[in-house]
Amino acid sequence: MAAKPERPRVLKSSRTLHLRYDIPISKIAKFWDELQRGRITTTKCTKCGNITFPPAADCSQCRSSEINWIPLSGEAVLEAVTRIDIRPASFAQEEPYLVAIGRLKEGVNTLARLVGVRLEDAKVGMNLVLRPTRTAGRAVWYEFAPATGFKENNSS
């Protein structure tokens, strides 16, 4: 008689962990303050002129800690795009979403959700606008949308 394949035996741990992090943002809190007012900003090193996104309290290029805050125009070009079909556990309640990387006019890239366009119409090289939004969890954040308008303005 063929042996019935044995089901692996596991001991389900009875101790569980709930991890939630308090992420320090004091040194770059201005980003959230400005975003709350509808403005997307970032940091520029006063010593070497390096502009970074995301903002940073310390310059990774010359290691100076003297930085200025500058506004971002929000004008961007799509560099890469995807749709997240299989979502992480904490995003399971959302419908599949588009994410894009856009190159901003200021020469830095941003990775953000892309809204207002179907995947088949989201093409590398298209113009985007980076704008403030609120996430499904009501956090202030930013997103990309197609730049209806400035493409026509630029070409006219």
Place this chain on the structure above:
Amino acid sequence: MRRVAVVGVGSSKFGRRDDSNLSELAFESVKPAMDDAGVDGKDIGFVSVGTVGTWYEEPLPAVAVAEYAGLNPAGLVRCEAACASGSAAFKVAFQSVASGESEVAMAIGVEKMTEIDMPTTIELIGRAGNYLWEFENIGMTFAGYYALYASAHMARYGTTEEHLAQVAVKNHKYGAMNPYAHFQSEITLQQALDSPFVAWPLRLYNCCPVSDGSATVIVASEQAAKKLTDTPIWVKSVGTASDTSNLSKRPDYLGLRATIQAAKQAYEKAAVSPTDIDVAEVHDCFTIAEILAYEDLGFCEKGTGGRLVEDEETYIGGRIPVNLDGGLKAKGHPLGATGCMMIAEVTRQLRGEAGKRQAPIKNGLGLAHNVGGTGHYCYVTILGRQ
């Protein structure tokens, strides 16, 4: 620096291994590697354990594994370089011997990923990048990161979904011949093209599975190696580089800078060129990653990686056979185990022990390319018969 040779390799079966805990799984590759090398616990001067962890219950995995395998009181460290942790562990073991600190050292790569639920695993891997700026309010996944690279590569070079699927078909073909592989079955191009999207343009068959497994590599000094084995496989070089935590901080999405730089170092240190390599293991966590690797390792011109697999140049008999053990795609990708498994496979190929999957060895040189994260870390290891 002294010459160092691989003198023993071992592997566990990769797959969903809920029959074994972390230490038992590591033991499955440690014991055969020690038998292969003909060494005992007291011979091992230093042990490095490559593992990422958090999906299993042990917070100090190296300690649990070393005790279980009877390796105390050897010096011990855990290495983390994300999906390249196994290669990082190998580099530490290699350096321990090369520097003269030990005569024989061991690198164990091990991961136990299936003890928690899949959405949580996807969450933990998705957080691996820059948590605050690319996960917290975005919800990136690992497939999503590589999908961004795929979209840029397709737009720029005309790489197609068929090219991506051809990588999966090749790797399943060889995985079907590998008794250690998670998936040991061939697939058709149509099956790959019809599978559901995970992160557009990557479908299920463009993604490696979540696997458990372990692999162990034992290295020795020239003097020790010559006593232990007639077929030492020499470590010609290890190149390593890193790249930004934020994907958004990279200048383009057409290749991995860390691979290009690690490969350059490895080729220069070994004084060889890409055309000298007989057989390669490359990091195909997603099929686009294998295409990027062909280009970034110099096996073909930038932008022609899709055509290389289409023309079957990376099959046995082609210009450069790649991933003849099934790659991460079919063999599975227990993160910490992968780098050691790649080095074990290249060793078996160079010894001529790969059976049906054996590549023709002309120059006696093999290469293992292991990427950590989405190009955050890269290790390129070149091994040779001479």
